Amino acid sequence: MDFRIKNHRLRAGTSNVKFVASPNVGGELKPRFLVIHYTASGPDADIARYFAQENANVSAHLVMRRDGSLTQCVPFNVVAWHAGKSQWIGTNGTRYAGLNDQAIGIEIENWGALNKSIDGWITWTGAVVDGSKVIEARHKFGTPAGGWEVFNPAQVEAAIAAARAICTEYAIEDIVGHDDIAPGRKSDPGPAWDMDVFKARVRGEADNGNATMVVRTSSGLNIRCGPGATFGLLRPAPLPDGTKVVVHEAQGRWCYVSVLDKAENPDFSGWVHGDWLFEG
């Protein structure tokens, strides 16, 4: 998948992606940051259409559906209303408040935080989400652990491709989550979005210097959200024998790894016990 930007519109091949204009915009934007959001919505809600309503009072530059398809709602050189009260420090040490004036926003369709009930994992609207689409994890700025809808691989790949195009066209200093710029107030994109892997892939950085290892255990290796057996499972199914991982750091005998997909790209990251990792 390849995108590029022409006249501040995202293009796939020779045509712009679908555009549904939002009236909820400010003045000129010189993008310095890219902010990742989730929509906290289900498959029936059309968030781009919602942003087209004046009384919504919110917008974002891009909205991504669960299948990875993108709609642009605001040109990239115009301020959209996605960040709210927020702040971030740029690479030159400048403190920016109110990131709408500095940042492109991508809204990714996802329920976000889920609550456990006798029916399974439920959304803020009371809808039930299939357990296979949920990870249990603690938010880096919140407690305790809860459920989070996983992002579809199609969404991750499309977001990487769109972010690459944005970083090629504009001088983007940093890619951040809404939770990074509004900690405590916002939880998106949350622990189901692997920001480290996302940023590395957008910047095209290889995992140079980090060892690639192979999982060797016939029963599979559990991957957890922290360095110990008391931490919740990141994925319900263990990593199968033969899975390739890149080791980033170790705490005692626990290793923080990125799990590689079939194309040997980082897929998701978590903690595994190092006794079952061997050189490939």
Ligand SMILES: [Zn+2]
């Ligand atoms: Zn947000």
